[in-house]
Amino acid sequence: MIKLISSKVARILCKDEKHTDNYELYEYAIYIILSSAFHMATVIVLGLVFNLLTESLVFYLSFIVIRKFAGGYHAKTPVRCYLFSFASNIIILCLVKWLSSINTLFIFIFIIFELLCVVLILLISPLDTENNPLTGQEKKMYRMLTSIITILIFIISSLCFFKGYRNIGSSMICGVVMSALVLLMRKIQIINMRIKK
Known part of the structure; x- marks a missing residue:
């Protein structure tokens, strides 16, 4: 349409x-x-x-701003892309609701998981696509921007938890986790394409 x-x-x-x-x-x-x-x-x-408008927007913007420079998995059709986005948004909002009610120990575990995702993003980004290959210079610039943005989001999300803005912090964490997930999916896609050649 x-x-x-x-x-x-x-x-x-x-x-x-x-x-x-x-x-x-x-x-x-x-x-x-x-x-x-x-x-x-x-x-x-x-x-x-879900009555989580701010959280939904924070998650989406955190995810998009990392993905813009880090890259990641692209669905083969626009419909698949939309369905993937739709399903992941619902899962994330359910996760944010759940995180608002859990105890502090689980929050620390979730922040450590976010840190692992940050490390993964820094190690494998940026990943380009066949339709948008990156030059060596672009890769350096995108890697630097991805590093700055991801680390900044990690710091802000952690501060949000400790300052009492748990929903905002967890929405940002989910943005980082989703960015790491689509990067990992793209990396697997690239490896599979190389194996088939």
Whole structure:
């Protein structure tokens, strides 16, 4: 559906041009904007349904800002991508609700798990894709940005726990954990592709 809307809007935008060379560029740009808006709307709706709107947004932004530079697994189709995002958001919000009621010992265990995920992210990022290969210079820059962002999120999430903002802290931790998970999935995907060659 988003693809169809993108195509129609791109046709309208290219109608007044003498050359339609920019059609594919417009279509792709509109598709990305609509997909992002649809994902954000889903995050907001799920946050409202679970009565965890702030936590839902904090998780999503923590995840997206790391993924932007670290990379990670990409589903083969937009529908699979959406379903994966939808399911993971529901799981994360259930986890945040659960974390708000557990004792401090489990919180320390969860923070240690987050630290392990931080180390994993720092070790294997950035991972590029066939559609978006990174140059050596880009990899260095992305690795540095990923390191700064991930460590910063780890520090802020830990401080949130100790300052009494447990839900916000656990949402950020979940963003780090999800980033590590999609990176690991992408690494396995790359290894499998090399084995098949």
